[in-house]
Amino acid sequence: MIEPLPHSFHENSIQTxxxxxxxxxxxxxxxxxxxxxxxxxxxxxxxxxYHLFVRSGxxxxxxxxxxxxxxxxxxxxxxxxxxxAALCYADAVICAVGGNVTDPASPPPSAIDRDGVKRxxxxxxxxxxxxxILISSLAVTKPEHPxxxxxxxxxxxxxxxxxxxxxxxxxxxxxxxxxxxxLIEGTPLMHALIFDTGDKIETGVIRRSDVAEVAVIxxxxxxxxxxxxxxxxxxxxxxxxxxxxxxxxxx
Ligand SMILES: NC(=O)c1ccc[n+]([C@@H]2O[C@H](COP(=O)([O-])OP(=O)(O)OC[C@H]3O[C@@H](n4cnc5c(N)ncnc54)[C@H](OP(=O)(O)O)[C@@H]3O)[C@@H](O)[C@H]2O)c1
Numbered sequence: 001m002i003e004p005l006p007h008s009f010h011e012n013s014i015q016t017x018x019x020x021x022x023x024x025x026x027x028x029x030x031x032x033x034x035x036x037x038x039x040x041x042x043x044x045x046x047x048x049x050y051h052l053f054v055r056s057g058x059x060x061x062x063x064x065x066x067x068x069x070x071x072x073x074x075x076x077x078x079x080x081x082x083x084x085a086a087l088c089y090a091d092a093v094i095c096a097v098g099g100n101v102t103d104p105a106s107p108p109p110s111a112i113d114r115d116g117v118k119r120x121x122x123x124x125x126x127x128x129x130x131x132x133i134l135i136s137s138l139a140v141t142k143p144e145h146p147x148x149x150x151x152x153x154x155x156x157x158x159x160x161x162x163x164x165x166x167x168x169x170x171x172x173x174x175x176x177x178x179x180x181x182x183l184i185e186g187t188p189l190m191h192a193l194i195f196d197t198g199d200k201i202e203t204g205v206i207r208r209s210d211v212a213e214v215a216v217i218x219x220x221x222x223x224x225x226x227x228x229x230x231x232x233x234x235x236x237x238x239x240x241x242x243x244x245x246x247x248x249x250x251x
Pocket of ligand 1: 029030031034036055056075077078098100107116135136137138182183184
């Protein structure tokens with residue numbers, strides 16, 4: 001089972017949180033993935049309600065404990081009816097789904113990172129979801145990138161992104177698309193983060209826990225809305241909050 005974040009985790013950002021937070025339920029697609037687990041922890045620590053869309057109920061119960069049994073919908077992005085069932089509970093979506101590109105038995109990126117994401121975004125909008133947050137990847141605009149050897153995964157992610165931008169840039173809706181560098185493990189808020197736009201960052205890594213935290217605060221920070229940005233970690237440097245990072249992009 002996952003460990004909760006330390007009690008002091010958001011101590012220093014409480015002032016910001018009391019000013020503004022997200023009211024409503026967030027559907028986490030891919031909640032049992034390595035980033036998804038951190039997204040759930042971050043939502044819990046921000047006291048934001050959530051519902052989980054997962055492929056395996058057993059894996060979810062193992063990770064999050066029996067108390068989340070009422071917060072689960074089992075299904076995959078390949079099945080519209082399962083997506084619809086999950087969205088009944090949601091006011092916003094955070095999608096951390098990613099196909100397994102190295103396993104030939106898994107559906108290809110065209111089915112998950114492109115078509116699955118497009119399907120989720122479209123059905124979510126039809127269900128009145130106003131905010132869609134997508135975890136994508138650095139280098140999606142670079143067709144020659146070596147990772148594209150694996151089922152054109154980066155180009156497929158870009159197509160998924162494009163649909164999210166198209167659907168959620170309409171007035172009254174918002175999107176945030178995070179393009180992290182290589183994902184690594186570790187606790188959040190231990191590094192300065194570097195944000196940029198335009199897919200200019202060549203390389204870099206970032207902790208999944210920081211990506212998760214940025215995804216969650218994007219729900220309620222207006223500067224994060226209708227934004228696509230890259231993020232990697234910089235120097236080790238404990239952070240009290242990641243909220244101010246969006247100012248890098250808007251300065
Ligand atoms: N690895 C990297 O260095 C890196 C770098 C940049 C961006 N990214 C992207 O960041 C995101 C999160 O990465 P991660 O390492 O946390 O991935 P992960 O651990 O592999 O998790 C992926 C999640 O997607 C779920 N999933 C896969 N196919 C699905 C489907 N058809 N329907 C519904 N859910 C499905 C998986 O379900 P199960 O739990 O049942 O397996 C899992 O929960 C992914 O989009 C990934 O491509 C990764």
